[in-house]
Amino acid sequence: MHNSKRDVVVIGGGITGLAAAHRLTEAGASVTLLESSDQLGGLGTFFPMGERWVERFYHCIMPSDDHLLGLLDRLGLRDEVDWRRTSMGMVFGEDRYPFNSALDLLRFSPLTLLQRLRFGVVSLLLRHLGRHRDLDRTRTEDWLRDLYGDVIWEKLFVPMFGSKFGAAFADVPALYLWQRLGRESNVATRGYPAGGYKSIIDALHASIEANGGRIHLSTPVGSIAGDEDSMRVTVAGGEVIDCDRVLSTVPLPQLRRLAEPELAERLPTTRLAYQGVVNVLFFLRRPLEGHYWTPVLHSAAEFDGVVEMTELTGEAAYDGRYLAYAMRYTDRGSALFADDDAAIAERWTGQLLRLYAGLPLTREDIAEVRVFKAPFVEPVYPLGYLTRRPPVAVPGTRLLLATTAHVYPxxxxxxSSVGLADSVAGLALATRGAARTPNEV
Ligand SMILES: Cc1cc2nc3c(=O)[nH]c(=O)nc-3n(C[C@H](O)[C@H](O)[C@H](O)COP(=O)(O)OP(=O)(O)OC[C@H]3O[C@@H](n4cnc5c(N)ncnc54)[C@H](O)[C@@H]3O)c2cc1C
Incomplete structure (x- = not known):
């Protein structure tokens, strides 16, 4: 690796690191991006299947994703996004329901008629009801229990939010849900890039290098040191890179392990719990029910949702097969996360077969099963996080942070990663050379 002094070293080649490096190199900064794995893309990475590539974790684009769509525009990929109308299902106990129209809600028998009406009316008004309230300091449980009543909270929201955020879910600020409702709805137009997420990653890679940036794969950063004058990054093999700025995209618990003692003292003190995820991919010879998203509530299955990806991509993306992801968000220290992939695949296959037995779905319909895990998906945001959110510029240093801990709300x-990357890269550009570095190149 050539190690002349760089303007910026970007740590992490997920979408945040790639978008930041792209913005910086477009503006003429000399940038080195270091990625520990042998692939770019982070949580958006993929694996080969026949002639194509499949994402390890389900991903889609929403029409309101302005930052991402703006980036795709600049990369010439915006017209490559296929948009489709998708629907939602719901598994409650052993039964499956469509969950899209007023009629679906009226037929949703786990709730009484009065509760169904209350659910419909409150859901229609929820975004409006949240305006002008300090939802960042309101517990999700306090807000929703109040509006929907005890039964709906216990029957629907406890399993839904419990599955996403674990035991601390009731304390997550109601602002998170409010923002999410602004992005998604049951019947929603969703987008998927025609060439898969790999096409976006490849375009970013090519554009960064065309603008003079350097990208190194299989290059884990081992340590970071620095102060208000300059920064130094040491790669696990021992190579050292001096730079004006470091822009780190790795989750904060991982960053703490990389920072040399003096730098570690300046890092944000807020300790955040993070959720990880287990995803099982079922390549099927038949579709399930045709809903993009189906939460799985009060069932014997270990997964808490199913995403039928083929609804978005079409079956040609998987050589004529249908792809369903089953997912469970969980702490990286949990027994499930530590469990053997083959054991998870076997158990979840049995559970999927039981859940959809009525279709009918049989073992012969399952062509292939793959298991992927990620230890850090997002923080479990604590109450009042807007004021506790760590700053992107670490005081007394030239280290900038752009992580999922910073995208909230x-x-x-x-x-949100692209929006954050743009603003943090903009900060690096605005303060370029502001440090007292006598040997600046
Ligand atoms: C199951 C699931 C479903 C999702 N669905 C959607 C969706 O539908 N739509 C959507 O827009 N988003 C979705 N997301 C969220 C999205 O994937 C993430 O928000 C986004 O990818 C975060 O990007 P990042 O670059 O910040 O982090 P990451 O993707 O985690 O990238 C961090 C990178 O840093 C690297 N790294 C770590 N340590 C080091 C080191 N020491 N040295 C060098 N490199 C290092 C890692 O290898 C990784 O590549 C989903 C995520 C999951 C898990």
């Missing part, structure tokens, strides 16, 4: 997504 936006929903964790490629869109």
């Amino acid at each position: 936006d929903v964790t997504s490629w869109n």
Whole structure:
């Protein structure tokens, strides 16, 4: 690796690191991006299947994803996004329901008629009811229990939010849900890039290098040191890179392990719990029910939702098969996360077969099963996080942070990552050379 002094070293080649490096190199900064794995894309990475590539974790684009769509525009990929209308299902106990129209709600028998009406009316008004309230300091439970009543809270929201955020879900600020409702609805137009997420990652890679940026794969950063004058990054093999700025995109618990003692003292003190995820991909010989998203509530299955990806991509994307992701968000220290992939695949296959037995779905319909895990998906945001959110510029240093801990109150997504990357890269550009560096190149 050539190690002349760089303007910026970007740590992490997920969408945040790539979008930041792209913005910086477009503006003429000399940038080196270091990625520990042998692939770019982070949580958006993929694996080969026949002639195509499949994402390890389900991903889609929403029409309101302005930051991401703006980036795709600049990369010439915006017209490559296929938009489709998608629907939602719901598994409650052993039964499956469509969950899209007023009629679906009226037929949703786990609630009484009065509760169904209350659910419909409150849901229609929820975005409006949240305006002018300090939802960042309001517990999700306090807000929703009040509006929907005890039964709906216990029957629907406890399993839904409990599955996303674990035991601390009731304390997550109601602002998170409010923002999410602004991004998604049951019947929603969703987009998927025609060439898969790999096409976006490849375009960013090519554009960064065309603008003079350097990208190094399989290059884990081992340590970071620095002060208000300059920064130094040491790669795990021992190579050292001096730079004016470091822009780190790795989750904060991982960053703490990389920072040399003096730098570590300046890092944000807020300790955040993070949720990880287990995703099982079922390649099927038949579709399930045709809903993009189906929460799985009060069932014996270990997963808490199913995403039928083929609804968005079409079956040609998987050589004529249908792809369904089953997911469970969980702490990286949980027994499930530590469990053997083959054991998870076997158990969840049995659970999927039981859940959809009535279709009918049989073992012969399952062509292939793959298991992927990610330890850090997003923080479990604590109450009042707007005022506790760590700053992107670490005081007394030339280290900038752009992570999922910084996107709140936006929903964790490629869109919010691109928006954050743009603003943090903009900060690096605005203060370029501001440090007292006598040997600046
Ligand atoms: C199951 C699931 C479903 C999702 N669905 C959607 C969706 O539908 N739409 C959407 O927009 N978003 C979705 N997301 C969210 C989205 O994937 C993330 O918000 C986004 O990818 C975060 O990007 P990032 O670059 O900040 O982090 P990451 O993607 O985690 O990237 C961090 C990178 O840093 C690297 N790294 C770590 N340590 C080091 C080190 N020491 N040295 C060098 N490199 C290092 C990692 O290898 C990784 O590549 C989903 C995520 C999951 C898990």
